[in-house]
Amino acid sequence: MKRFGRIHGFAVTTLVAAMSMTGITQAGVTDQDIQNDQATTEDVVSYGMGLRGQRYSPLTKVNTDTVKELRPVWAFSFGGEKQRGQESQPMVKDGVMYVTASYSRVFAIDVASGDELWQYDARLPDGIMPCCDVINRGVALYDDLVIFGTLDAKLVALDKSTGKVVWKKTVEDYKAGYSLTAAPIVVNGKVITGVSGGEFGVVGKVEAYDAKTGDILWTRPTVEGHMGYLWKDGKKVETGISGGEAGRTWPGDMWKSGGAATWLGGTYDADTNLMFFGTGNPAPWNSHMRPGDNLFSSSRLAIDPDDGRIVWHFQTTPHDGWDFDGVNELISFDYQEGGKTVKAAATADRNGFFYVLNRENGDFIRGFPFVDKMTWATGLDEKGRPLLVEEGRPGNPAESEGDKGKSVFSAPSFLGGKNWMPMAFNQDTGLFYVPSNEWGMDIWNEATAYKKGAAYLGAGFTISALNDDYIGVLRAMDPKTGKEVWRYKNYAPLWGGVMTTKGGLVFTGNPEGYLMAFDAKTGEQKYKFNTGSGIVGTPITWEQDGEQYVSVVSGWGGAVPLWGGEVAKRVKHLNQGGTVWTFKLPKSAEVAAR
């Protein structure tokens, strides 16, 4: 399928807009709507508020002067017993919000009133053991469909008006350890998803389905040695082995169960017609079992949306032994240097480095640590490969004496300098706003471990804060210099996504429950509101009936409370929840502020 060039896309959008003037007010979501999502302020129809994932809105009514007048207009409870881990980003189209909740639930809400229009609860099989908690990060919208992934690894398309199932496809076998938690993306009529998976020998992949019918179009494994396929006229055609052949960067048959799960989904850049997906850590966790780079684990992959071909890859943590998943979002952005426009993309990795890449070919432009403390590497070489500290690698269990191997202190912890929560890029300040955490871990091999009635070798961890007064740090980072322009420190770890606006604001939430807004230039806190439970979701903004709205999902959970140690003390008192909070700047306040 041809991609939509910018000018072409604009023309079509104008046509659609003209058509809607003639009475079609409930038009389905089109490819153009999705491609132009960032520029069109009356809706949010993609994860990332634009496929590039910049999470930047050109809206200005809510700004550094008026944000203090922002006020809640409704709060919507997901209800029931299932209050745990709300990491979703809502979508809005034609005055209706589509938002997922934990345990594979989807809600449609009338934005004007906060009334529920419908609810869909996926019926999960008995005895299901999803790898990756019960969270869900959001839906994709296309045509009249609301598409999302379930804990039992199915892609489900619902009718946007009724919430009834239109099609349902099994992406992988949940019994083999697969699950879906990320929001799918839609590129040129294809709905594209990764997979989540535990350590039971899964292999990551990216797949494209026909958004309207759910028919599979292509599949691309993310571990070297596995064959990709394309479906052409109903026939399954080989499209080449990922990485060329098996065994180049893996020993023995380890590539067969190499991990590299694509559990956080991806972004898309129309300029290069490339999708960018991150991959998880290699399996098994013990790196001494698998010498080699273990491609394409802990990497960013540029994938052609037409056929699933891997166009380039950039591996952030070769031979990962610290559980530094490489899944974090790669955000496309342009900047000027020497009178030329650089087509770049940036990512803040779990491993503590911030990378700026050439998004056309994956070349490393620059990289720098964005965390204060890093024990495993001293820097990056000219290709962006980490300069390792050898004693910083967790020990080989085969060489450990007694019950416990040598304990290694490692920073960042395996929960990462930055975890899944998306950062944002502001086109006006040219800065990235990175939700990060300052923590380390002690890691050792635990010989007193059992699994399914058998002796086992586990890894023991304990995570600790590096500072008494904060773990979370929201950072404004300059991608051209590596300089931190400002920081906001938070006592508990930050686990929610970020959004920024032309109004000069940066929005995010914290586990203490506050939705917060900061001055994008200075970091001064301009607004906060307690939502009643921890925020681990990602805020959005849009305009409706001439007023600017902001929404965020509140509901403490995700990975942080699952881990103990010193960090648990900072979060154990936090209450679970499950509420969408919607705010707006009333017209009156807007005028008053002028």
Add this chain to the structure above:
Amino acid sequence: MLSNRLSAFLLGCVCLLAQPAQAREYDDVIASGYVRIGLYRDFPPYSYLENGAPAGVDVEIGKRIAQGLGVRFEPHWITPDENLEDDLRNNVWKGHYLDKNDEQPLALKHLADVMMRVPYDRDYSYMRDSTGEIVNEQVVMFGPYQSERWQVAYDSEKIDRVSTMAVFQYHSIGVEIDSLPSFYLTSGFQGRMRERTHHFASLPQAFAAMQRGEVDAVMGMRGEIDQQLSRAESARYRLGENGFPNMGKQSWDLGMAIKQSNRQLGYAVEEVVDGMIRSGDMATLYADLGLQYELPAFYRDTAER
């Protein structure tokens, strides 16, 4: 991915906050007329379905426990999580987080009254986390009934004899993914067996690959190997005579677990199982299923006295 998944490291304080699932106590079990025995799913020769009916060593012991208590045997099938702490939490004391009933929010979680095949290891039972809390304080691990160890089986048409592990520098060997044999063969011996190690989803699948000629040997738990060998009914596949140098845990004992608040049930179950061991019924039960039986250390030691 560790951070993206549930784990055993749900530590002390988090556990204490959690609302405890009400266990069925001894009187409830007797009054209900059945006992729910926790069994790993699809795990031959210990617990599995054969022609739709529960079968295996743990099933047979579970039936004897039910008989001893004068109640009906009811299997509680366990899908294994990543490690034993998870299984104990999901099946013995707290229940699984997906086990929710929207129609009846106050309904009890589905738990096993007694879970089988839980290692009996004092170091493990009293293990403490980094903040000093006992990791598995919510359960009692008791009643050792079998000793287990690692075992190699090989194809005698490919390998003459397995007297030491050294042969696996030259011959391929199949193991289960994410198991101690996999760790041992790929990270031990300076990696010399790494290229010859093949991974399968389960030991029976590795054994089937050996029968198809894809690997020359397999390594797994002795019980698993014994059953595969007796099913193969061919002298071609034989037991290795080798030891496992530098392997952390070569043998371990298996017992049962109950919720710590339900010790009365534990004592009653222990009495039944202890009787089976001392009378020799347990050894017979294993022999009838074609498995070697080794007494747990607790009984070996007391027998010597």
